[in-house]
Amino acid sequence: MHLLEVKNLAINFKTYGGEVKAVRDVSFHVDEGEVVAIVGESGSGKSVTAQSIMGLVPRPPGIIKGGSIIFKEQELLHMTRKEMRKIKGSKISMVFQDPMTSLNPTMRIGKQIEENLFSHKKMSKKQVKKKAIELLRQVDIPNPESRYEQYPHQFSGGMRQRAMIAIALACEPDLLIADEPTTALDVTIQAQVLELMRELQKETNTSIILITHDLGVVAEMAQSVAVMYGGMLVEKGTVNDIFHHSAHPYTRGLLKSIPNVESTEKKKLVPIKGSPPDLFSPPKGCPFAPRCKYAMDVCIDHMPPEFEIGNNHTARCWLNHTHAPGIDEFESRSEPL
Amino acid sequence: MYILKRFLIMFLTIWVIASLTFVIMKFIPGDPFASDSKRLTEEVLENQRAKYHLDEPIPVQYVMYMKDLITLDLGTSIQSNTRSVNSIIKQGAPVSAVLGLQALVVALIFGLFIGIIAALYHNQFLDYASMMLAIIGISIPSFILAPFLIKFLAVDTGILPVASWGTWKHTILPTIALAASPLAVIARFMRSSMLEVLNQDYIVTADSKGISRASLVIKHGIRNAILPVVSFVGPLLASLIAGTFVIEEIFAIPGIGRYYVDSIFNRDYPVIMGTTIFFSAILVVTLFLVDISYRLIDPRIKVNSKEE
Amino acid sequence: MSEFKVDKSLFQPAESIDYTEKMRPNRSAWQETVTNILKSKIAIVGLFFLIVIFFFAIFGPSMSPYSHSEQSLTNANMAPSKEHWFGTDHLGRDMWVRTWHGARVSLTIGLAAAFFDLLLGVMIGGISGYMAGRNKRGDRIDSILMRIVEILYGIPYLLVVILLMVLMEPGIVTIIIALSVTGWVGMARIIRGEVLQLKLEEYVEAAEKLGTSHGRIIWKHLIPNTFGVIIVNLTFTIPTAIFAEAFLSFIGLGVQAPHASWGTMANDALGVVLSGEWWRLFFPGLMISLTMFAFNAFGDGLQDVFDPRNRD
Numbered sequence: 001m002h003l004l005e006v007k008n009l010a011i012n013f014k015t016y017g018g019e020v021k022a023v024r025d026v027s028f029h030v031d032e033g034e035v036v037a038i039v040g041e042s043g044s045g046k047s048v049t050a051q052s053i054m055g056l057v058p059r060p061p062g063i064i065k066g067g068s069i070i071f072k073e074q075e076l077l078h079m080t081r082k083e084m085r086k087i088k089g090s091k092i093s094m095v096f097q098d099p100m101t102s103l104n105p106t107m108r109i110g111k112q113i114e115e116n117l118f119s120h121k122k123m124s125k126k127q128v129k130k131k132a133i134e135l136l137r138q139v140d141i142p143n144p145e146s147r148y149e150q151y152p153h154q155f156s157g158g159m160r161q162r163a164m165i166a167i168a169l170a171c172e173p174d175l176l177i178a179d180e181p182t183t184a185l186d187v188t189i190q191a192q193v194l195e196l197m198r199e200l201q202k203e204t205n206t207s208i209i210l211i212t213h214d215l216g217v218v219a220e221m222a223q224s225v226a227v228m229y230g231g232m233l234v235e236k237g238t239v240n241d242i243f244h245h246s247a248h249p250y251t252r253g254l255l256k257s258i259p260n261v262e263s264t265e266k267k268k269l270v271p272i273k274g275s276p277p278d279l280f281s282p283p284k285g286c287p288f289a290p291r292c293k294y295a296m297d298v299c300i301d302h303m304p305p306e307f308e309i310g311n312n313h314t315a316r317c318w319l320n321h322t323h324a325p326g327i328d329e330f331e332s333r334s335e336p337l
Numbered sequence: 338m339y340i341l342k343r344f345l346i347m348f349l350t351i352w353v354i355a356s357l358t359f360v361i362m363k364f365i366p367g368d369p370f371a372s373d374s375k376r377l378t379e380e381v382l383e384n385q386r387a388k389y390h391l392d393e394p395i396p397v398q399y400v401m402y403m404k405d406l407i408t409l410d411l412g413t414s415i416q417s418n419t420r421s422v423n424s425i426i427k428q429g430a431p432v433s434a435v436l437g438l439q440a441l442v443v444a445l446i447f448g449l450f451i452g453i454i455a456a457l458y459h460n461q462f463l464d465y466a467s468m469m470l471a472i473i474g475i476s477i478p479s480f481i482l483a484p485f486l487i488k489f490l491a492v493d494t495g496i497l498p499v500a501s502w503g504t505w506k507h508t509i510l511p512t513i514a515l516a517a518s519p520l521a522v523i524a525r526f527m528r529s530s531m532l533e534v535l536n537q538d539y540i541v542t543a544d545s546k547g548i549s550r551a552s553l554v555i556k557h558g559i560r561n562a563i564l565p566v567v568s569f570v571g572p573l574l575a576s577l578i579a580g581t582f583v584i585e586e587i588f589a590i591p592g593i594g595r596y597y598v599d600s601i602f603n604r605d606y607p608v609i610m611g612t613t614i615f616f617s618a619i620l621v622v623t624l625f626l627v628d629i630s631y632r633l634i635d636p637r638i639k640v641n642s643k644e645e
Numbered sequence: 646m647s648e649f650k651v652d653k654s655l656f657q658p659a660e661s662i663d664y665t666e667k668m669r670p671n672r673s674a675w676q677e678t679v680t681n682i683l684k685s686k687i688a689i690v691g692l693f694f695l696i697v698i699f700f701f702a703i704f705g706p707s708m709s710p711y712s713h714s715e716q717s718l719t720n721a722n723m724a725p726s727k728e729h730w731f732g733t734d735h736l737g738r739d740m741w742v743r744t745w746h747g748a749r750v751s752l753t754i755g756l757a758a759a760f761f762d763l764l765l766g767v768m769i770g771g772i773s774g775y776m777a778g779r780n781k782r783g784d785r786i787d788s789i790l791m792r793i794v795e796i797l798y799g800i801p802y803l804l805v806v807i808l809l810m811v812l813m814e815p816g817i818v819t820i821i822i823a824l825s826v827t828g829w830v831g832m833a834r835i836i837r838g839e840v841l842q843l844k845l846e847e848y849v850e851a852a853e854k855l856g857t858s859h860g861r862i863i864w865k866h867l868i869p870n871t872f873g874v875i876i877v878n879l880t881f882t883i884p885t886a887i888f889a890e891a892f893l894s895f896i897g898l899g900v901q902a903p904h905a906s907w908g909t910m911a912n913d914a915l916g917v918v919l920s921g922e923w924w925r926l927f928f929p930g931l932m933i934s935l936t937m938f939a940f941n942a943f944g945d946g947l948q949d950v951f952d953p954r955n956r957d
Contacts (some may be wrong), residue, residue, distance in 0.1 A: 054545055081550070088547035096545075100847060101538040106560045106635050116546045151636045153845075167546065231638070298655035323656045350792050354799035361804050365811055377851030405840065468945070478888040481930055484915055507828035522881045525941075527950070529873040565874045568838035572798060572831060583892065601803050609801070617799035624795055624834075626834060631838060637845045640787070 001206050002029040004175055008065035010297040011048055020279045022048045024231045029040035035208040037218040043276055045209045050177045054085045054094055073267055081201060090120035097180040099160035103152040109163050110148035116170040135166040139196060158189035177209045215258050227251050230277045230287030237313030247315035250288045347621045367604040369415040389415055413609035422611035423593025429593030435507055437577030440515035448520040450529025453554060459532060483514040483587045502590050511588045519573055520532040523566050530562040560634060571627035575620040605640050688946020694939035703753055705745030713746040714903035722922055732924040743905045750906035751887045754821055758886030759879050761825035766832025771863045774840025794830045801825045806898055807904050824886050832878050839871045876944040885936050907933050
């Protein structure tokens with residue numbers, strides 16, 4: 001039994017311009033103690049997917065079109081607000097991207113941590129304060145007693161994100177969703193925050209869904225990876241599968257577009273040409289086809305199914321069909337500019 | 338030090354207001370004894386003028402007035418001949434203040450509530466309904482609302498007294514009449530800024546903690562959204578405490594509000610000055626309190642560069 | 646998954662894929678705004694009523710054979726009829742004509758007051774809020790501007806009105822000036838409060854570090870974000886001005902008879918409501934309320950339209 005199982009999730013957004021198909025037919029699962037990374041560029045639907053697990057997709061304009069999200073054998077999508085409240089913050093909690101705007105500027109840090117405890121644990125005021133200070137210490141904030149009394153604007157960016165993590169971990173959740181937790185931070189701070197998350201994860205054995213566009217972060221933290229593109233999950237597998245045996249051209253393109261500090265050989269960074277699909281009217285076939293140098297006739301009109309590549313490794317790409325020519329065949333042809 | 342400086346500036350402001358009022362007042366033609374001039378002999382008029390120093394040159398009058406003002410002596414009303422301005426204020430101000438504060442509390446409680454509800458149900462029935470109510474509230478001036486209130490709630494049904502002052506029941510109708518328009522404005526301000534706040538990231542963070550909708554709104558919403566309401570309420574508070582001419586006139590309330598208007602028409606100089614200084618003092622203090630409360634509401638705000 | 650025959654022939658490298666994105670029609674900002682206003686139902690309703698009210702304010706009086714000043718005591722206090730669509734007042738003057746004649750006065754005063762509120766209030770409030778707490782010089786600018794505001798608040802405006810009446814001839818212009826001199830201070834305080842909070846946002850810091858001038862930051866970054874409170878406050882200013890004029894007329898300082906304004910008409914009718922001549926108060930009251938509703942509705946719609954978060 002998985003801790004969390006997302007099946008065929010589909011979410012639309014109503015806007016002035018029409019309905020945006022933000023998430024289409026996304027399925028994945030998270031096991032206990034596992035760190036699953038969801039990678040993809042901006043607008044690929046990774047954040048919306050994460051928010052929907054917490055019931056945080058604003059409705060309206062968001063519409064859950066279908067699918068299911070099962071957490072500990074409970075269907076989250078059918079829960080009332082009240083039922084969901086018991087899970088939010090205690091069983092599942094979330095760390096957000098921008099620590100500058102995600103903390104309430106007019107509430108003391110201590111109070112923002114305590115709020116979580118008050119709503120889920122039966123603790124006295126004294127105990128709650130003790131626990132809050134303890135949490136601040138746990139996330140390596142110096143002088144937690146005096147920091148407890150301060151407001152977010154008196155914290156640096158990195159410290160705010162630590163405070164966010166303290167809030168998220170307050171009730172020892174089973175699942176932590178981290179939505180680009182390091183994107184808004186300095187590089188050196190990024191490393192520290194990641195290190196902290198990894199340590200805490202080891203200590204508590206909390207499962208994590210890590211949303212990021214940074215493959216370096218993925219390699220460091222995750223066991224499994226799900227790659228999203230144009231609102232769809234195009235490939236998923238273990239870190240090893242994705243980094244070394246990728247079966248989707250988009251994933252490979254993504255890997256080629258990031259610098260690898262550790263490798264000694266000089267490799268050219270290759271950007272992926274073109275731009276993501278218009279989600280108002282996504283293409284009938286594979287969303288990546290217009291940018292894919294291996295595109296075939298079948299890709300344009302037919303949505304590729306999830307092909308089983310190996311154990312728990314799937315890819316939505318026609319290249320994995322038995323009829324498909326090998327990649328080498330494309331390479332030997334003339335490269336399109 | 339900062340506080341001390343602020344107080345000094347506050348006195349200075351009141352002094353400037355008093356001086357300008359004095360100048361304007363003397364510049365306007367007219368005579369406090371105009372209506373009496375036919376009855377009184379020339380000699381009596383002369384005596385009266387001398388009594389109020391109106392026979393002195395204006396700069397001398399000004400210096401004399403300011404000297405009295407330092408000892409907080411606001412002089413004697415010319416109209417009533419015997420009553421001191423201090424006693425007029427002492428008698429009228431509490432009545433106006435009770436009424437004004439009551440109206441403000443009503444306007445704040447209901448205004449905030451309606452504004453928040455409207456924001457929470459943005460573009461739904463409750464939003465439209467409360468904004469319709471607010472528009473009606475703004476659109477009906479108190480001097481039109483008051484007669485209707487009197488007709489329906491006092492004359493026709495007899496539940497409430499028609500006018501005058503005495504028991505708590507007497508305050509109900511004037512309070513409603515006074516509160517209606519500010520209530521509507523507060524509701525609109527609150528809706529507008531609450532909508533903005535509800536879009537912020539930290540609201541999502543708070544929501545992700547699984548706290549109740551009520552504490553989400555109360556603890557995270559209101560404090561971040563209330564600033565425009567505070568800006569609006571500051572001067573409103575001053576003018577409500579200082580009394581309202583129209584309402585006091587319609588309901589025959591012995592407050593201080595009508596003296597502002599009456600004294601100007603009667604050229605009752607000491608009363609003009611006294612009521613103006615009284616009002617400016619309240620105004621200056623409330624605006625100072627508003628500035629301080631900005632900082633208390635949002636700890637990031639700096640009104641003065643030396644604060645930290 | 647759609648079933649289809651997996652034909653080997655489909656697995657050929659695709660020859661031509663259109664790389665060019667399907668562009669949504671590229672419209673100018675102006676067109677965009679107009680389209681969005683038209684999409685906002687509430688704004689349309691408001692706009693419709695505004696157009697109707699302005700139409701009658703311009704053409705209403707000439708639709709009836711009567712004039713706003715013509716008295717006919719035999720026709721006094723007549724209920725609305727075919728002859729007199731809105732009835733007549735105590736001097737037998739046609740209420741239809743007087744209502745639309747009054748519309749001109751009241752709308753002029755209301756709009757002028759709103760204009761000066763915007764111009765002075767937003768500018769002074771913006772500068773004051775932006776400068777406060779920056780440095781010593783900024784504090785001083787804020788302090789001076791706010792003291793001016795307090796002083797203008799403090800001086801009894803009735804005195805100012807009378808003074809102006811002495812200096813100038815009584816009339817609409819004098820009333821407008823009198824209301825404008827003191828009217829903007831409320832807006833200034835509210836905008837200042839908003840800017841004090843808004844300038845803490847990071848985009849302001851970013852703009853400052855990029856060397857954007859103070860004026861540009863205030864106008865392009867701060868003021869547009871106070872649009873919500875500006876509109877709310879304007880919808881309050883306009884009726885306040887209309888009522889202030891009514892009050893001035895009430896104490897004999899406003900529009901002089903035989904001219905009319907909605908405020909004076911409502912005032913004249915206050916005493917007679919209890920005796921049953923409802924139309925005397927109803928029509929001017931209705932027009933004031935309708936105008937307010939229209940401005941409010943249009944303002945709300947505008948607020949939604951100009952809020953960039955609502956763009957697609």
